[in-house]
Amino acid sequence: MSDQNQYLLQESQVPTRWYNIAADLQSPPFPPLHPATGMPIGPDDLAPLFPMAVIQQEVSAERWIDIPQPILDIYRTYRATPLIRAHRLERALGTPAHIYYKYEGASPIGSHKINTAVAQAFYNREEGVKRITTETGAGQWGSALAYACRMFDIDLKVYMVRVSYEQKPYRKALMHLYGANVVPSPTTDTNAGRSVLAETPNSSGSLGIAISEAVEDAATRADTKYSLGSVLNHVLLHQTVIGQEAMLQMEMAGEEPDVVIGCVGGGSNFGGLAFPFMRRRLAEGATTRFVAAEPGACPTLTKGIYAYDFGDTVGLTPLVKMDTLGHSFMPPAIHAGGLRYHGMAPLISQLHREGHIEAVAHLQTSVFDAAVQFARAEGIVPAPESSHAIRSAIDEALDAKTRGEERVILFNLSGHGFLDLGAYEQYFGGELEDYEYPGELVEEALKALPRPAGAS
Ligand SMILES: *Cc1c(COP(=O)(O)O)cnc(C)c1O
Numbered sequence: 507m508s509d510q511n512q513y514l515l516q517e518s519q520v521p522t523r524w525y526n527i528a529a530d531l532q533s534p535p536f537p538p539l540h541p542a543t544g545m546p547i548g549p550d551d552l553a554p555l556f557p558m559a560v561i562q563q564e565v566s567a568e569r570w571i572d573i574p575q576p577i578l579d580i581y582r583t584y585r586a587t588p589l590i591r592a593h594r595l596e597r598a599l600g601t602p603a604h605i606y607y608k609y610e611g612a613s614p615i616g617s618h619k620i621n622t623a624v625a626q627a628f629y630n631r632e633e634g635v636k637r638i639t640t641e642t643g644a645g646q647w648g649s650a651l652a653y654a655c656r657m658f659d660i661d662l663k664v665y666m667v668r669v670s671y672e673q674k675p676y677r678k679a680l681m682h683l684y685g686a687n688v689v690p691s692p693t694t695d696t697n698a699g700r701s702v703l704a705e706t707p708n709s710s711g712s713l714g715i716a717i718s719e720a721v722e723d724a725a726t727r728a729d730t731k732y733s734l735g736s737v738l739n740h741v742l743l744h745q746t747v748i749g750q751e752a753m754l755q756m757e758m759a760g761e762e763p764d765v766v767i768g769c770v771g772g773g774s775n776f777g778g779l780a781f782p783f784m785r786r787r788l789a790e791g792a793t794t795r796f797v798a799a800e801p802g803a804c805p806t807l808t809k810g811i812y813a814y815d816f817g818d819t820v821g822l823t824p825l826v827k828m829d830t831l832g833h834s835f836m837p838p839a840i841h842a843g844g845l846r847y848h849g850m851a852p853l854i855s856q857l858h859r860e861g862h863i864e865a866v867a868h869l870q871t872s873v874f875d876a877a878v879q880f881a882r883a884e885g886i887v888p889a890p891e892s893s894h895a896i897r898s899a900i901d902e903a904l905d906a907k908t909r910g911e912e913r914v915i916l917f918n919l920s921g922h923g924f925l926d927l928g929a930y931e932q933y934f935g936g937e938l939e940d941y942e943y944p945g946e947l948v949e950e951a952l953k954a955l956p957r958p959a960g961a962s
Pocket of ligand 1: 618619646736771773775776891920922
């Protein structure tokens with residue numbers, strides 16, 4: 507085996523198609539349901555929110571979807587991202603395992619979210635959309651979409667969860683830099699925001715509330731559409747450039763991963779890396795394992811239930827069948843802001859329920875332990891979200907050491923942590939707390955699940 511550190515692709519090797527795993531699922535996905543009628547929705551129901559090209563991708567059963575040239579042109583300014591062998595981390599752990607990571611922090615905005623932002627902005631521009639609304643938690647999605655809207659000359663209004671708006675000024679600054687309008691949610695600009703503020707005047711907001719606001723804004727204006735940075739099928743589709751590149755790069759390294767790992771908020775960076783590899787498990791009987799790493803404070807896969815639920819807090823979005831903690835879930839303020847969503851991508855949820863994806867939950871301090879160990883060995887400062895994947899990768903490497911196995915581990919380093927250095931300072935100051943979301947609260951939240959007619 508070589509001691510090469512980086513596996514780099516040529517611009518010409520950047521994938522020109524997205525891989526749609528819906529074509530290879532063992533059973534058909536559950537359809538989204540209309541929030542009012544409980545009946546399956548059609549493309550027309552989604553038309554006020556999304557451009558038609560995106561809606562078609564959302565329901566497509568075609569295995570490969572061509573990436574339009576203007577999107578490829580932007581992808582090629584920062585893709586392919588490197589695949590790196592973590593030799594120094596392996597030595598620090600004294601493990602016989604081989605650890606590889608795909609580094610999505612190498613993009614202009616520092617995370618994988620740009621891959622779908624660029625695609626969605628393009629399709630909106632193609633259909634003449636002038637303005638997009640969205641929500642953002644910690645601000646990574648807002649900055650990715652702000653960048654993409656700038657590239658395609660579209661106005662953007664970002665409803666940013668208030669607690670992050672106040673605590674993460676630099677993400678807000680980044681969105682301003684790209685020309686976006688950023689407001690702290692809940693706002694008085696929408697019915698959804700006003701009704702939350704009437705009940706809880708000093709609400710610190712949540713992703714679910716911000717989604718309600720952004721959806722309402724888009725649905726009530728003809729020139730405006732809405733854009734979501736995770737969870738939905740088309741978002742995971744756009745992220746599959748990550749896994750396709752990683753497959754080529756693992757071939758260059760002459761290795762096959764035994765286990766593929768990603769952190770999960772809504773599931774997009776994990777799906778993006780995992781799905782191209784998962785295809786071989788579904789279609790060719792490969793035995794590759796897949797591990798989704800989530801926070802113990804927001805344990806959607808490990809403690810949630812598989813049921814139809816709303817995507818937002820107020821109940822405006824279609825009902826989707828997914829692993830959920832209940833749409834009324836109020837996440838505690840952990841530093842991995844991008845992982846604090848009550849639901850999980852339907853595609854990830856289904857593959858989890860069918861036994862193709864294992865899920866693990868990590869507590870915050872053990873995640874930062876792993877992040878610091880990684881940064882000190884590899885030199886890259888990981889985002890707190892990505893560090894959940896690092897925790898799992900290190901645990902796998904230590905388990906391989908105990909068993910004396912040469913396990914090949916591949917994980918997604920979904921973003922860098924330069925704008926999260928405050929959280930590292932808190933960690934070193936001993937100020938980070940561990941919080942495990944209690945089972946009783948999950949049961950409480952699940953009582954509020956919608957019971958659509960005809961849904962099981
Ligand atoms: C948003 C974000 C995540 C979580 O979102 P997914 O859709 O689950 O990928 C993970 N890592 C980083 C760096 C993020 O910005």
